[in-house]
Amino acid sequence: MAIFTAGFRVEWNTPNTATWVDITTSIKSVSGNLALSGNRANALSFGDTSDISCDIETLDLDLQAAAYDERLVRVYLTINGVETQAFQGLITGRERTLANLTFTCEGLKRIVSRTRVYSPMFERVPAATKTTASSVENPAASGYAAGPINYGLWKAGLRPYEQIASYPLSAAVKGYYSVAEYAILAPEFAWLAGEDTWEECLRLARASGGQITQDRDGVVRYRQPLSFGNGTAIYTFTNDVYSGGLKEGALSEQTATKIICPVIPRTKQLVQTVIDDSNPRRLPGGLNQTLTVQLEPQQPIAKNGWVLVPPTNTFPYYVLPGDSVKAVFGDGTRPTLGTHYWYQVTTAAQQITLVFHNLTALPITFTNLIIKGAPVVAGETITVTGGTGDRTLTVPDNPYVQSEAHAQRLITMMLAFHANNLPIITASGCPYDPNRFVGESVNLTAARWSLSAVKHLIVGIRHSDTGTESEYDMVNVAGLPYTNQFFIVGATNWAGLTRKVGY
């Protein structure tokens, strides 16, 4: 039996700065839980929510006066002198007794989920696009071409991990995200419209065949499923490691040989009136008084689909066409744009915001706003079926599956990942290994199960007693397709080679 020495270090962040303060001396114990997905029936299922959590118990009440709500915290575990980060996230709860405090922490999902984002329309852009040191991720930057998941995470205050040097933690930067490989599928139309952004990202992941995880380094990652079995395993779980044994829990509820996928087709229509708002609104009198009007069309508007008049020398900002805004002074006369008032327009796929500015001392009433755009309209839901047999799985309605072709691609991918049981194998009684991480390919050897160095994917890690004890959840990925089996778009010359074609 090997003997390990374990230690830990806990830091929390000085709010809105990149400064971390060591609070290890106040901490009694740490326990945590990392999982690729919460789905016990198929941990590789697309778009299931991933959870990461940590409980930090203090020695005393020293930290009780400190602000804690949504404060960033990170935990390092040291095993045999090797220190590695085991958790980074937010404090989301505190329990206090007369003796000590226990902080409950979770990942950045909390922040993303609570941020309401209105995005422009993304047309046939992969749900998540690869992040690199030079990828343009700032939506305000020239050449922006990132995917809708990147957009949502950016707007939630996360920044590309590969560009961390340019984006230290601050009031605006709450954390980081990373996309190692492009999402496989690209919805015809994708947009965010003020819903729960995390849930929308998961829907996009479900529609594109991927997973969004919160990793131990605090980074939110998008993973495409062909990455699961890719690469060479450099570590093997043997019975020397899992002293507590192995346990397999096979649930067959998500094993399917036939998939039914609903499709909500969407088509782009011609420019038409999309907002006809006759609610009178009063812009108070007085120079620089403002009135903000936010309107939402019934259907999202296509990319560049809002009808706006480009800036000119007279009006150096986008405005609506001349007959769109009907305004009146109290005496019935008509105010003139540019002389009596002006306004700014900002647009998203399903929102348009007008900020009116008064240039006079008199109040102005806006009586009608008639706004045109090219809506992307949903048609009647159809269903697409793939595979055979009686073991049927129905994909939940997903607004981002908008064509039969998309559904067929998704079904083909799902069949590859749902055709057989993918039971979760839990290795318990393990020492915490700082080099193991969720999403890593490892080998598993278990003579009683006739497994000899079979490739598995770590889908969950739980540690307790400050890293002394750990459990690892693994899934057999030996039979699943993986990236290196395929022709890859790029500079490689495949002459004379045989490879698979993708979905």
Add this chain to the structure above:
Amino acid sequence: MIVNDFEQPPIVYAGQFLSAADIDVWSRNCAYLDQMAYRREPVFDSMSRLGDPSSAWHHNMPGTTGFLLWRGGLLYRAHYTTLTVRYRRVGAIAGTGRMRVYINNVLRSEFVPASGDGTATIALAGQSYPADSPLLIEVRANGLDATDRTSEWWIAHIHAHPAYLSPTLSDPTLPAIGSTPPPTSASGGRPWVPMTNFAGVYGPTALNSISNNQLHLFDRMNQVPLSGNRAYLTTEPMSHRSGDFEVWTGSASKYTSVDVYRIAGNLTLLTAGSDTFRVYMNDVLQTTIGPFTTVGTHAFSTAVPFPVGVPPQRIRVKIVYNSTVLRDISVPSRLNLLVHRSEPASGGYPALTLPTKRPLTPGASYSQATITAVLNRIVYLMNAIKTRVDGSGSFTIVRAYRDNFGYDEHARRKLDRYHPTTFQRRGSRLVVYGKNVQLGFGGQVFELDEDNHATYKYKFANEQNIIPGDKYDLKTIYLDSIKGLYPGDFYYLVGDVTMAYEYHK
């Protein structure tokens, strides 16, 4: 293979796998674009309704107020620079005869028409015509001496160009072709980029060029609307008459070497006789249909070959009805010309052969040689379709729409059900400018009089009002929203239609 719709082609990035589904989308789009690049073009209707006999080959009316030769509409787009009027004049001009072209009731061009075939061009650019609004076009003969009864004036074609809006806006969110993002037009148009064969490397630039060029071709062809033509229903060509009578004049397109002119309809005779049609092309008798001798309804559908010549060409067509019997008005004949258009001579236009290995199975293994052959076939198809579109007359100009006209409003409205606009549905969007317009399809249902005899009053089995009767309006009709009207079905627009165009999307 029947392909129902053009699909948005994929954008691929370095590092993604090469997708069987993407390759299949490219292949299917090639099939769709291949179909789309052929058009069964309806004829261009040159008839006017003044005079006896009724004909655009009319003997010119004297006077200075002018005689209306042609009237119609055009959906103006901001990039149209030129309106072209192709005409034919035969015979001497007496007096100060001029041809006048009016746009939106403003005289835009006045000239002495050349003898024989001639062309006049009118600038559309710089006239401040509102974009995407209809232009009313009228062509008149004017100033002819009262003694002129011999010259013939004929409007053979009216069209605008350029048909395609060249890309102008730079869109950095589109995938780069080469090192820079390509420009795009507001409607999604893309410039064509040259393609070369693959040789084992599947780079994103080369693959995205396929998508780019598919968008280019689709947008380019979709910017040119599908035209309808005036059907010729329920008329009495030979009441109280024997001998020749011109029933139709116009022009037809010979845009490919396999095009023929198709005339189809039915003739109902209440008394026996020997009735025929003669089809003249460029003034030469091309074929005679008939004779129809017995009482009853005679259906006809005849493919008439075009004169020898290299396409693209426009061919003037005249249809002359002949009856050897003088019939009383109480026993009129009834003629319906339901279809006349250009179409392929045999079963269809020649379709290009798709990649032999299709569709690829997702997740299956293939050799590089197989994949390369599939992609190179797609490249070949794209280049072939591009060549056809470049050379076809169907996609370089936008044809004006022919309106009904008569002495006055009353006379004009009488023609609504005799000459409804007919379309064979191919697209999904219909743009109509008019007033009190009905869209009808299915069979004609005739009213019966008190003696249970069929009258000439009819309705289509399915009719619905698409533009109310109180004012002229520009409406977009999404044809999928009309239940029972499927692609391939004929449908008719009845009412005061100034302009109607169908688009794929």
